[in-house]
Amino acid sequence: MSPSLQLSIPTTSLATSPGKPHTLYHINLRLPLRTLTVAKRYNDFLTLHSQLTSTVGSPPPLNPPPKSYFTRTISNPALTENRRIELEAYLNAILTSPDDRWRSSPPWRTFLTLPSNWSASSSSSTSLPPTPTIANHPITDPAHWLDTHREVKTLLHDARMFLAKRDQAASANDQYEASAGAKRCLVRSSTLIAALDTALRDGRMGSNNKEGGGGELLDGEIRRRRDLVAAARKERDGLESLANSMASRRVPAAADNDRGALFVGATTTAGGRPRVGGGRVLGAPLPETDKTRELDNGGLVLLNEQYMREQDKAVEGLLGNVTRMKEIGMAIGGEIEVQNRMLASLDQDVDKVDKKMRIAKKRVNGIS
Numbered sequence: 600m601s602p603s604l605q606l607s608i609p610t611t612s613l614a615t616s617p618g619k620p621h622t623l624y625h626i627n628l629r630l631p632l633r634t635l636t637v638a639k640r641y642n643d644f645l646t647l648h649s650q651l652t653s654t655v656g657s658p659p660p661l662n663p664p665p666k667s668y669f670t671r672t673i674s675n676p677a678l679t680e681n682r683r684i685e686l687e688a689y690l691n692a693i694l695t696s697p698d699d700r701w702r703s704s705p706p707w708r709t710f711l712t713l714p715s716n717w718s719a720s721s722s723s724s725t726s727l728p729p730t731p732t733i734a735n736h737p738i739t740d741p742a743h744w745l746d747t748h749r750e751v752k753t754l755l756h757d758a759r760m761f762l763a764k765r766d767q768a769a770s771a772n773d774q775y776e777a778s779a780g781a782k783r784c785l786v787r788s789s790t791l792i793a794a795l796d797t798a799l800r801d802g803r804m805g806s807n808n809k810e811g812g813g814g815e816l817l818d819g820e821i822r823r824r825r826d827l828v829a830a831a832r833k834e835r836d837g838l839e840s841l842a843n844s845m846a847s848r849r850v851p852a853a854a855d856n857d858r859g860a861l862f863v864g865a866t867t868t869a870g871g872r873p874r875v876g877g878g879r880v881l882g883a884p885l886p887e888t889d890k891t892r893e894l895d896n897g898g899l900v901l902l903n904e905q906y907m908r909e910q911d912k913a914v915e916g917l918l919g920n921v922t923r924m925k926e927i928g929m930a931i932g933g934e935i936e937v938q939n940r941m942l943a944s945l946d947q948d949v950d951k952v953d954k955k956m957r958i959a960k961k962r963v964n965g966i967s
Contacts, residue, residue, distance in 0.1 A: 605629040606694055606711075608687040609740075611672075611679055612638070622672040622679055624686055627740060628711060634743040637712055641672070644686055650706035651693075659701050661692035738798040741816055744824065751791045751831050758784035758838050779895035781842050786901060788835050795828050 607627045614623050623638040644663045652658045664685035672679040693701045701707060738744050758781045765777035799821060816824075894902060 604694065606687070606690045608683050608690070611683055613673055614638075620673050622682075624683060626690070626711070627743075629742075634740060634746045635712070636738070636740065636743060639710070641666075641682065641686075643710070644689065647706055647710045648689075651701050651704060654704045654706055655700045659689070659693050660696050660698075661689050663689045738794055744795060744798055747791055747795055748824075748827060748831070751788050751795070754784045754788040754791070755831065755834050755838060758788070758842075762838065762841055778842070779898060781838070782894065782898050785835060785839055785842065786898075788831070792828060792832050792835060795824075795831075799825055799828065 605628070607629075608624050609627055610625045612623045612625065614621055621640055623640060624644075626637045626639060628635045628637065645666070648659065648663050664682050667678060670678055672682060693707070696702075707713070738747060761777045761781035761784065765774050765781065768774035768777055891899060891902065
């Protein structure tokens, strides 16, 4: 057994999407430097048991609780609590078993989102599992909140170090790598800060919380943690402003060989130097911009997603304008129909008056 990992299922929750309503079991994974929460359905445990049995060749030391065909956990709190206790015992039986074949298998690591190089027998393993998606696994444990805040502080410190390294870089490649590292830290810290703020605003760890799993927080502690979030956000915004201001600095000129490598396939001059300009060369890389020059592949993906979201918003705004124009056009069409009917009625009245005028004129002529 690896003492660096501890498992528990302190709480459950009811999920309504996707599909039918179902119960989620929140698995707390405690490591020396981090506490994570993974939400799983009961069917996920059955799938894990089947995969472990087929992979290892024998079932784990303890079977998961049996499936109930007549009662559902969403309408039976007692059944939910009993199943939570049995599932927790099932995971701990695998974790504490002298035989590490089950916890060394890929299905176990995948189920708990552990890295592929995690060792089930090493007590000094420093590998940390990747942080699960915040949107799918909200922070509900006060200890998990503090661990996440420490990770935010570490990311902000790393971002500051990357920016200092970028400021002192002597080559374009070093400056690029430092800038990309700083941007990765800032993007990750933004996600974690939003998760911390959401956990406090939703009241998951307040004094009224009955499913805290890791204790309840008093109002004073909640205010203190809100101040920590505000300070972290302010520091993050300052580092982002510093990164954007430094992005406008000139990059040291690259060597002639490096510049030549950038223009592979371009037309060259008589002296062998690349000729910038002219028509586009088929297959040549597109020119860099100020926004993309300092980004790595992950940053480019995030920037592309940002552009796509902006375009989607623009399309939605255009759709709204088109809808309003359609409504205005339909209103104008309705008004034109009303005016046409009024003109037709006026034309009929004019014809009647004209007939009466002719009759009156004939009578006047007869009298005279």
